[in-house]
Amino acid sequence: MTSTAPPAPAQPRPQRTANTLSTLRRREARAGYLFVLPFMIVFVAMLIVPLGYSGYLSVFREQLIGGTSFVGLENYARALSDATFTGGVARMALFLVMQVPIMLGLALLFALVLDSGRLRLQKFVRLAIFIPYAVPGVISALMWGYLYGPDFGPFAQLGEATGLGSPDFLSADFMLFSIMNIVTWGFIGYNMIIMYSALRSIPTEIYEAARVDGAGEVRIATAIKIPALRPALVLTTIFSVIGTFQLFNEPNILRTIAPNVIGNGYTPNLYAYNLAFVGQEVNYAAAIAFLLGFVIMVVSYIFQLTTSRKEATR
Amino acid sequence: MTATASTSSTPTSRGRRPGAKARPSMLLTVVMLAVVAYFLLPLWWLSVASTKSNADLFSSFGLWFADSFSLLGNLGDVFTFQNGIFLAWARNTVVYAGVSALGAAVLATAAGYAFATLRFKGSTALFAIILGSIMVPLTALAIPTYLLFAKVGLTDTPWAVILPSLVSPFGVYLMRVYADGAVPPSLQEAARVDGAGELRIFVTIVSRLLAPGFVTVLLFALVSTWNNYFLPLIMLNSPEWYPLTVGLAQWQSTSQAGSGSQALFSMVITGSLVSIVPLVIAFLFLQRYWQSGLGTGGVKQ
Numbered sequence: 186m187t188s189t190a191p192p193a194p195a196q197p198r199p200q201r202t203a204n205t206l207s208t209l210r211r212r213e214a215r216a217g218y219l220f221v222l223p224f225m226i227v228f229v230a231m232l233i234v235p236l237g238y239s240g241y242l243s244v245f246r247e248q249l250i251g252g253t254s255f256v257g258l259e260n261y262a263r264a265l266s267d268a269t270f271t272g273g274v275a276r277m278a279l280f281l282v283m284q285v286p287i288m289l290g291l292a293l294l295f296a297l298v299l300d301s302g303r304l305r306l307q308k309f310v311r312l313a314i315f316i317p318y319a320v321p322g323v324i325s326a327l328m329w330g331y332l333y334g335p336d337f338g339p340f341a342q343l344g345e346a347t348g349l350g351s352p353d354f355l356s357a358d359f360m361l362f363s364i365m366n367i368v369t370w371g372f373i374g375y376n377m378i379i380m381y382s383a384l385r386s387i388p389t390e391i392y393e394a395a396r397v398d399g400a401g402e403v404r405i406a407t408a409i410k411i412p413a414l415r416p417a418l419v420l421t422t423i424f425s426v427i428g429t430f431q432l433f434n435e436p437n438i439l440r441t442i443a444p445n446v447i448g449n450g451y452t453p454n455l456y457a458y459n460l461a462f463v464g465q466e467v468n469y470a471a472a473i474a475f476l477l478g479f480v481i482m483v484v485s486y487i488f489q490l491t492t493s494r495k496e497a498t499r
Numbered sequence: 500m501t502a503t504a505s506t507s508s509t510p511t512s513r514g515r516r517p518g519a520k521a522r523p524s525m526l527l528t529v530v531m532l533a534v535v536a537y538f539l540l541p542l543w544w545l546s547v548a549s550t551k552s553n554a555d556l557f558s559s560f561g562l563w564f565a566d567s568f569s570l571l572g573n574l575g576d577v578f579t580f581q582n583g584i585f586l587a588w589a590r591n592t593v594v595y596a597g598v599s600a601l602g603a604a605v606l607a608t609a610a611g612y613a614f615a616t617l618r619f620k621g622s623t624a625l626f627a628i629i630l631g632s633i634m635v636p637l638t639a640l641a642i643p644t645y646l647l648f649a650k651v652g653l654t655d656t657p658w659a660v661i662l663p664s665l666v667s668p669f670g671v672y673l674m675r676v677y678a679d680g681a682v683p684p685s686l687q688e689a690a691r692v693d694g695a696g697e698l699r700i701f702v703t704i705v706s707r708l709l710a711p712g713f714v715t716v717l718l719f720a721l722v723s724t725w726n727n728y729f730l731p732l733i734m735l736n737s738p739e740w741y742p743l744t745v746g747l748a749q750w751q752s753t754s755q756a757g758s759g760s761q762a763l764f765s766m767v768i769t770g771s772l773v774s775i776v777p778l779v780i781a782f783l784f785l786q787r788y789w790q791s792g793l794g795t796g797g798v799k800q
Contacts, residue, residue, distance in 0.1 A: 209691060210618070216697030217619030224610035224671065225625070231666045232632055232640060239643040298531060305528040312783070313535040316542070319778040321726035323744040324771045327751055328541045331548070331768070332561075339544065339561030370538065378789070423634075431636050434728045441752040454729075457638045462733065467646065474639035482634050 243472035260472035269450035270473055274480060276361065277430050277452060281484075284365040285425045289418070291369075292376035297406055299377075300384040311381070315374035322371060326438035329367045330355075334442065355443040364435045372428070376421045383417035384410060419492055423485050430481045433458065453477045549573060549772045553765040573769035585770060587739050588746040592725060592774070595657060595742055599664035600720035607667050607720075608713050611674025612705060616682050617697070626675070629668045637729055645733050659734035660742070664724045670716040677712030678705075715788045718781070725778060743774040 246256045264270050298304060299311055317325065333354035335341045344351025354363045387410065395405050433454040440447040449463070450456035453473060461470035540562075547564055548556060552572065555565035577585050613619070614626050644663055648654045653662070682705055690700045706713075728744040735741055738749070750767045782789065 212697065213617050213691075214619035217613045217617035217622060219697075220609040220613035220617065220701070221619075221622075221625065224606040224666075227606060227662075227665045228629065228632075228668075231644065231663045232635065232668075235640045235643040235647060236635060238647060239639055242643060242646075295531075295534070298527060301527075303522060303524045303527055304531055305523045305525075306532070310531050310535055312786075314538050316779060316782065317538055319722065319782045320542075320775050321728070321744050321778075323726075323728045323748050324775055325541070327747065327767065327771055328545050331764075332541060332544060337556045337561055337764075342561055370541070374538070427634055427636070431638065433638075437728075438748060438751065441748075441755045454636070454638050457642065458729075458733070461642045461645075467642065470642055471639075474636065474642060478634070478636045478639045481636055485634055 239471045239475060242468050243475050245468050247468055260469050261476060263469065264472050264476055269448075269456060270453060270476075273450050273453040273456055274430075274477075277432060280361065280365060280432070281426065281429045284369060285422065285429060287365075288369045288373055289376055289421055289425065292373050292421070293380055293411070293414070293418075295373070295377045296380035296384055297410060299381050300410070301402065311378075315378055317371045317373075318375045320371065322434035323438055325367055325371050326435040329363070329370070330439055330442050333363055355439065355446060357446045360439070360443065360446050364432070364439065367435050368428075368432070372425075376425075379421055380414055380417050383414050387413050415492070419489065422488060426484050426488065427481055430454075430477060430484075545768060545772050545775075548765075549769045551765060553763045556764055556768075569765070570769070573765050574773070576763070576766050577770045577773060580766060581738075584738060585743075585746065585773075588741050588743045589774070591657070591740060592742040592744075595660045595664070595731075596721050596724040599661050599724040600717050602661070602665045603667040603670055603720040604713055604717040606665060607670030607674050607716050608706075608709055609701070610671045611676075611712075612678045612682070612701065612709060614671070614675045615678035616684065616687060626671075629671050632668045633672075641730055641733050648734065654734055655736045655740060657740065660724075660727070660731050663730060664720070664727070667716065667720050667723075670720060673716055673719075674709070674712055677715075678709060681708045681712065711788065714785070718785055718788050721781075722778065743770075747771060747774065 243260050244255060244257055245253050246259065247253050295314060299307060304310060320328075332338050332340065335353070335355075338354075340351045340354070352359055354360075391409055392405055395409060400408065431454050432452045436447050436451045436455055437458075440451075447455075449459040454477065457470045457473045457477070460466045460473065544561055547562060550568050550570040550573075551559060551565045552567060552569040555567060555569065559565035610629075614622055640663070645654060645659075648659050653659050686704065687700060690704060695703075725742075726744065727742070728748065731742050731745050732748075735745065738746065741749070747767060747770050750770065754764050754767055
């Protein structure tokens, strides 16, 4: 230890300062670990350990006769050739390319409208669009399920009263769109607020300068506001990708109304749940969940890669 | 109310903007009110439907009231059906959400503060791992967690819902961004020179600066646990431990099955209304926090 060395008599003061500084540094580092520790304990116990266990489970197979045996990547191979799983992933990919652009596009549009300052009742509009976020996914699915329904749904009632009829929102042809509508309804406000907050943080001097240069409101929106929103758009897109592939609540609720339309593998998450808790195929379910996580990471990564490349070429 | 006072500062700062010419457009307002109608339609329907008896639901127009007003009767049914199990669900939801959110916010605040302001080896790598974990799908965790909990006898207890909900990687991210802007390094240095220990600095000085960020993380953790369905669905078997989401979904499926003395549609509908009212009120009064919090996440990266 340096502190045990006899202090040089010629310059005692700088020596002491250096010692105190390094003690302070060490104390700071120790405090850093202590502050992070409680979170890390729970993080490891509730996230890392289950994830590792899931990976472990996914390479075994449980049989009635012969017990558990190591099968390597067999469960993964089975999943990749399982039409229920790949069909579910494909359905979610379709959901992603249709619903996410609509949801984020509308959220962006509403955020720009709110930020333009040309709206009456601005605060009320902002709140009304955001409020669905406070409604649990289960309850929004219940509400929309009744609204769509043929028994006492207002759309069906209107269709009957006017003699025009109404589409069967819960049929196989419409179900995916009906679910898209529920998710869009619930999350536009959340995404809108993220974008709106980002817009509010743009310094107003930039707008002034642009107006002096003769730029109109639309030009300001496309040339200044939307580029400035890039971080917010990346964040909301990645959250939407994660949310889409994990879709579970809405199909699981609507299943009780339309059991023939929504099968046990309508979404990959629903499939993993049914495999593990209805079919008792825990090992296969673990492999499915792992593959799903892999798909999410790959899609998010590709998205980040393309957006950062776009920026690099600009 | 402090919340309303602070939100009223928004128009003032808007007025500061020389760019906003404050020339409201009638067309834009009408279009946006149509948009608002879409967002409020299901909630309007839910409120109206809660005032109807089960028979009236089928015989009257969905978006308007029936002749008889059955809200009180429906509320009575909701709270007394199956020996008042709805009340137990409501209590469970409050306990699960409250304990999880408080715990998650405390853990995230301490960690986020350390990542933002304290220098220690490996902090960058640890933070990267935490951030990456946001992408792990819940199913990949929920199924193995259930099996692990089953081994130690934690399934079908409140802990099975609370413990996994204590981890909020996004909360750590939010708090790191927030602490970065809210805690001046000079303040920490000054306190250290005065001989204050790191824990004391955190408890007496820093915690006050971080309070708004803490409330934001608390609010989001509260909403995510309150709204959680997948985890309690997996973990809990006994109806008396259910939260509202799982309980209502169960009522819904029995009412859909439509057999005999089962739950009725009017009860599912009224129960749904009752269970969203607290969160809607909380959001109305805590606007400042969710707005600033979501802003923090989206502005800096």
